[in-house]
Amino acid sequence: MxxxxxxxxxxGALWCVTRPHLxxxxxxxxxxxSAMTQVVPPILSVTPCRALVDEKFxxxxxxxxxxxxxxxxxxxxxxxxxxxxxxxxxxxxxxxVVSVSEDLSYGGTYTGKEPMGLxxxxxxxxxxxxxxxxxxxxxxxxxxxxxxxxxxxxxxxxQAPLASVLTERWYMAPGIRRININEQxxxxxxxxxxxxxxxxGLLDMWGGGGGLLESRAALLASHGYVSLALDYLGFDQxxxxxxxxxxxxxxxxxxxHPQVMPDRVGIFGLSLGSxxxxxxxxxxxxxKPCCIVCISCNHYYPARGSTVTSKFEGVTRQLSKARVNxxxxxxxKDVALEFITDPSNIAEVGxxxxxxxxxxxxxxxxxxTVETAEDVARLMREAGKEHLLSRLAYPDTGHLxxxxxxxxxxxxxxxxxxxxxxxxxxxxxxxKPHSDAQEDSWRKILSFLQFHLYCGPNLKAKI
Amino acid sequence: xxxxQCCVKLSVQPSRGLMDEKFIVLVQNALPGSQLTIRALxxxxxxxxxxxxxxxxxxxxxxxxxxxxxxxxxxYSGVEQMGLxxxxxxxxxxxxxxxxxxxxxxxxxxxxISVYQGHQTEGFADLVPLSGVVVERWYMAPGVRRIPVxxxxxxxxxxxxxxxxxxxGLLDLWGGGGQLVEYRAALLASHGFASMAIxxxxxKFTMETGKMVDNQYFExxxxxxxxxxxxxxxxxxMIGLSFGTSxxxxxxxxxxxxxxxxxxCISGSHVQPVEGSVEEIxxxxxxxxxxxxxxxxxxxxxxxxxxxxxxDPSLKADVGRLQCPLxxxxxxxxxxxxAQESALDIKEMMxxxxxxxxxxxLSYPNAGHLxxxxxxxxxxxxxxxxxxIxxxxxxxxxxxxVEHSRAxxxxxxxxxxxLRENLYGGRNPTxxxxx
Numbered sequence: 016m017x018x019x020x021x022x023x024x025x026x027g028a029l030w031c032v033t034r035p036h037l038x039x040x041x042x043x044x045x046x047x048x049s050a051m052t053q054v055v056p057p058i059l060s061v062t063p064c065r066a067l068v069d070e071k072f073x074x075x076x077x078x079x080x081x082x083x084x085x086x087x088x089x090x091x092x093x094x095x096x097x098x099x100x101x102x103x104x105x106x107x108x109x110x111x112v113v114s115v116s117e118d119l120s121y122g123g124t125y126t127g128k129e130p131m132g133l134x135x136x137x138x139x140x141x142x143x144x145x146x147x148x149x150x151x152x153x154x155x156x157x158x159x160x161x162x163x164x165x166x167x168x169x170x171x172x173x174q175a176p177l178a179s180v181l182t183e184r185w186y187m188a189p190g191i192r193r194i195n196i197n198e199q200x201x202x203x204x205x206x207x208x209x210x211x212x213x214x215x216g217l218l219d220m221w222g223g224g225g226g227l228l229e230s231r232a233a234l235l236a237s238h239g240y241v242s243l244a245l246d247y248l249g250f251d252q253x254x255x256x257x258x259x260x261x262x263x264x265x266x267x268x269x270x271x272h273p274q275v276m277p278d279r280v281g282i283f284g285l286s287l288g289s290x291x292x293x294x295x296x297x298x299x300x301x302x303k304p305c306c307i308v309c310i311s312c313n314h315y316y317p318a319r320g321s322t323v324t325s326k327f328e329g330v331t332r333q334l335s336k337a338r339v340n341x342x343x344x345x346x347x348k349d350v351a352l353e354f355i356t357d358p359s360n361i362a363e364v365g366x367x368x369x370x371x372x373x374x375x376x377x378x379x380x381x382x383x384t385v386e387t388a389e390d391v392a393r394l395m396r397e398a399g400k401e402h403l404l405s406r407l408a409y410p411d412t413g414h415l416x417x418x419x420x421x422x423x424x425x426x427x428x429x430x431x432x433x434x435x436x437x438x439x440x441x442x443x444x445x446x447k448p449h450s451d452a453q454e455d456s457w458r459k460i461l462s463f464l465q466f467h468l469y470c471g472p473n474l475k476a477k478i
Numbered sequence: 479x480x481x482x483q484c485c486v487k488l489s490v491q492p493s494r495g496l497m498d499e500k501f502i503v504l505v506q507n508a509l510p511g512s513q514l515t516i517r518a519l520x521x522x523x524x525x526x527x528x529x530x531x532x533x534x535x536x537x538x539x540x541x542x543x544x545x546x547x548x549x550x551x552x553x554y555s556g557v558e559q560m561g562l563x564x565x566x567x568x569x570x571x572x573x574x575x576x577x578x579x580x581x582x583x584x585x586x587x588x589x590x591i592s593v594y595q596g597h598q599t600e601g602f603a604d605l606v607p608l609s610g611v612v613v614e615r616w617y618m619a620p621g622v623r624r625i626p627v628x629x630x631x632x633x634x635x636x637x638x639x640x641x642x643x644x645x646x647g648l649l650d651l652w653g654g655g656g657q658l659v660e661y662r663a664a665l666l667a668s669h670g671f672a673s674m675a676i677x678x679x680x681x682k683f684t685m686e687t688g689k690m691v692d693n694q695y696f697e698x699x700x701x702x703x704x705x706x707x708x709x710x711x712x713x714x715x716m717i718g719l720s721f722g723t724s725x726x727x728x729x730x731x732x733x734x735x736x737x738x739x740x741x742x743c744i745s746g747s748h749v750q751p752v753e754g755s756v757e758e759i760x761x762x763x764x765x766x767x768x769x770x771x772x773x774x775x776x777x778x779x780x781x782x783x784x785x786x787x788x789x790d791p792s793l794k795a796d797v798g799r800l801q802c803p804l805x806x807x808x809x810x811x812x813x814x815x816x817a818q819e820s821a822l823d824i825k826e827m828m829x830x831x832x833x834x835x836x837x838x839x840l841s842y843p844n845a846g847h848l849x850x851x852x853x854x855x856x857x858x859x860x861x862x863x864x865x866x867i868x869x870x871x872x873x874x875x876x877x878x879x880v881e882h883s884r885a886x887x888x889x890x891x892x893x894x895x896x897l898r899e900n901l902y903g904g905r906n907p908t909x910x911x912x913x
Contacts, residue, residue, distance in 0.1 A: 056641075058670055063495060065494035066492060161621075163641070178641045181621030185494070190590070211606050211609070469487060
C-alpha cells in the first residue's frame with residue numbers, strides 16, 4: 016500500500032484530505048484511494064486566466080473551512096530555467112473565502128492588501144544563483160505563472176498544494192504582428208497592432224545591458240502603437256557628423272511605414288536609451304519626434320560626433336573606479352555624478368522642442384537620475400521650454416523602472432561590454448515602493464502617449 | 479459630416495477570455511455625437527463567415543461603452559454587453575441551415591471586432607474600418623489537460639482541471655447527432671470539474687460493428703472516471719442534452735453501478751421504454767416518426783413524437799426513484815422535444831413519489847432546444863442528421879434569438895452553481911460573479 020500523506024489545517028482540524036503518491040499507486044490501491052478520497056479540495060480561481068502583463072487579476076480561494084490559515088503562492092519557471100516565487104499568508108473568512116484582492120496578507124513576500132503582490136513581489140526561490148533578473152525574451156509566448164494555495168503559514172512548502180491553477184501573462188495582444196527588421200543596417204523588431212491603422216509610432220530602446228528586449232515594445236503595440244524595439248549597442252557605426260544616423264534611419268523606418276502616421280512618432284528610452292531620446296530630440300536635423308519618454312534619464316554627452324556605443328564604452332571604462340559596497344555590489348551613481356557636473360559634458364536639452372516626460376527613481380544607485388532630472392528641468396526652463404516638460408519622481412524607487420507587476424531587482428549581474436567582466440550592479444529601490452512606482456508611472460506614461468500621439472493638438476484643430 | 483475620423487481607439491477587455499466570460503468593448507476618441515457601427519466578424523472552422531453589428535452614437539466625450547450604451551439597431555439592439563457574440567449570424571449569401579460548433583477546442587475562437595464610420599448594415603467587406611482588434615475566446619483555461627480515453631472500448635475525452643485535485647467528476651452527453659462533442663466538457667473543466675465528453679452513438683465500436691452500445695458502456699465511462707487518481711470518486715454528476723437526457727435519467731435511476739451526486743438534463747424528456755437499451759430507446763422514437771410535422775419553411779418539427787406524455791409507467795423513466803438532485807433546463811419554444819410537457823410530468827411524478835425536493839426546473843419562455851453555453855449564436859433551425867436517419871433534414875429547434883440567448887446565459891450560471899453546490903459542497907460561490 017502506498018504511503019498516504021495526511022495533513023490537516025492547524026486550526027479546528029475539521030478537514031482531513033488524503034493525497035496519494037501517484038507514482039507509487041498500483042491500479043488496485045489507486046481505486047481504493049480514490050474511493051477513500053471523500054472530500055474535495057478548496058476551489059482556486061484566477062480571473063482573467065489569460066491577460067496582458069499590465070492587466071490586473073483577481074485571485075480567489077473558496078470552499079475553505081472558516082478561519083483557516085493558508086498561503087497563496089505564485090511560481091514561475093523562467094526562460095533561463097530559474098524558479099521565481101511570491102507568496103502571502105492569509106486566513107479565510109467565515110464563508111471560507113480568501114480574496115487576494117480584498118484581504119490582507121499577514122506575511123510572506125508582501126503584506127497588506129495587494130491584489131497583484133503575487134507578481135510584483137516575486138523573487139528567485141531560496142537557493143537560486145545570485146544577481147538574477149527576470150526578462151522575457153520570447154514575447155510570442157506568454158509568461159506562465161502557477162498560482163497555488165497551501166495549508167498553513169510556516170512551512171507551507173513542505174506539503175503539496177491543495178489546489179493550483181495556471182495563468183498566462185502576455186506581452187502581445189491577439190492579432191499583433193511581429194516583424195524582424197534587418198534593413199538599411201538597422202536591427203530590431205517591429206510590432207504592429209491589428210486593424211487598418213494608421214497608428215502612431217514609437218522607437219523603443221533599453222539601456223547599456225545591450226541585446227534586444229522586445230517586451231515593452233510588444234506591450235506598447237498592444238496599446239495601439241507601432242513600436243520598434245531597437246538593438247543599437249554595437250550597431251551604430253562611427254562616422255563624423257553621422258552620429259545619429261543609425262537612430263534616424265530606425266526612426267524613419269517607423270515613420271515611413273504605410274500604417275504609421277508620420278507626424279505621430281515618439282521615442283521611448285530607458286537609461287542609455289533615454290540618452291538617445293534626448294539627443295535625437297535636441298540635435299537631430301533629420302527626425303522630429305512628436306514626444307519623448309525618458310525613464311531613468313541620462314544626459315551625459317561628453318563629445319559630439321562619436322556614437323552612443325563608443326560613448327557608453329568610454330563611460331564604463333571610467334566607471335571602473337566605481338565604489339563597491341559591503342555586498343560586493345557596484346554603485347555607479349557617485350562616479351557618474353562627477354561626470355555630469357561639467358556643463359560641457361551635458362546634452363543641450365534646452366534645444367528640445369517636443370513634449371518630454373521624465374520618469375526616475377529617487378533611490379537610483381546606478382545613475383544620478385535625480386540630479387539629471389533637475390538639470391534637464393533647469394536647462395529647459397532657461398531655454399523657455401519648461402511647458403514641454405513633465406516629471407515623475409518616485410521615492411525609494413531604483414533604476415530599472417519597468418512595466419507594472421514586473422519583479423523588482425535591487426541588484427543584478429551585469430556583463431561589462433568592453434571587458435566582459437561580470438559584476439553585480441546595484442540598481443536601487445525597495446520592492447514595494449518600486450512596484451508602486453512601476454504601476455503608477457506606466458499608467459501615466461500611457462496617458463502621456465495617448466494625449467500626444469493619439470489626441471494631439473492637430474486633431475482638435477480639425478474639429 | 480462624413481470626414482474620416484482618425485485615431486479612434488477600440489479596445490476589448492479581456493482580449494483573451496473564456497467562452498462564458500463577459501468582455502467590455504470600448505470605443506474612445508471618436509468625434510462626440512458621431513454615428514458609428516461596431517461589428518464582430520468570425521470565420522468558423524467550416525470556413526463560413528459570421529457577423530454581428532450594432533449602431534451606436536458616441537457621447538460628448540467621444541466614447542462608446544457597449545456594456546452601458548444602447549445599440550439603436552443592428553443584429554441586436556439595446557444595452558447588450560455581449561450582443562456582438564450571441565447575435566452572430568452567417569453573413570448574407572451564406573448557405574442556409576448553418577450552426578456554429580467548435581470541434582478543435584485546443585485553439586481559441588478568433589473574433590475580429592471593428593468600428594466603422596456611420597451606421598452601416600451591409601457591404602462591410604468593402605469598407606475600411608476606423609479601428610479593429612482581435613479577440614480570443616477559449617473553451618479551455620490554461621493548464622486544463624485534454625486526455626483522449628479509449629479504455630474499455632470507450633470513445634471519450636477527459637478534461638482535467640489544472641492542479642493536484644482531486645476534482646469532482648462529470649459525464650457529459652450530447653444528443654442524437656452523435657459525434658464526440660468536447661466543448662462543453664472543456665469549459666466545465668475550466669470551472670473545476672473533471673469532465674468526460676462521451677460519444678455513445680457513433681463510437682469506434684459502433685462504427686466498426688454497426689451495433690449500438692449497451693448500458694455497460696456508460697457504466698464503464700463512470701468507472702474510468704471514478705477510478706482516476708485525480709477524481710473524487712464519490713462526487714460524480716452527469717449532464718445531458720436532448721437524447722443525452724434520456725441516457726442520463728436512465729443511468730441515474732436504473733444503473734446499479736452509477737451513483738450520481740447530481741444530474742443536469744437539458745431539453746430532454748423522461749419518456750422512454752423503461753429498461754430499454756440505447757437501441758430500443760432510439761427505436762421507440764423512430765416508431766413515432768410519422769408524427770413529424772413540417773412548417774411553412776419545410777422545417778421538421780419532432781416535438782410530437784413523444785406526445786402525448788404516456789400514462790403507462792413502462793414508457794417513462796421512473797423519476798420517483800431518483801435519489802440525487804436533478805436540474806431540468808427547458809426551453810418553452812422547444813420544437814424538437816416536448817421538454818416543457820415532460821418537465822411538468824416529471825414534477826407530478828416526483829411530487830407523488832415524495833422526492834420533489836430533489837427537483838429544480840429552469841423554464842425559459844421563447845427559448846428553443848439548443849440551450850448551449852452562453853454567447854453561442856442561436857440557431858432557430860439548422861441542417862441535422864441523426865444516426866438513425868441517413869439524410870440531412872432541416873430541423874426546427876425553436877426559440878427567439880434574444881430570449882434564447884438570455885436563457886443560455888442564465889441557465890449556464892445556474893448549472894455551474896448547481897454543480898458547485900452538489901459536487902463541491904456549496905458555499906455561496908463568488909467566483910462566478912464575472913460571468
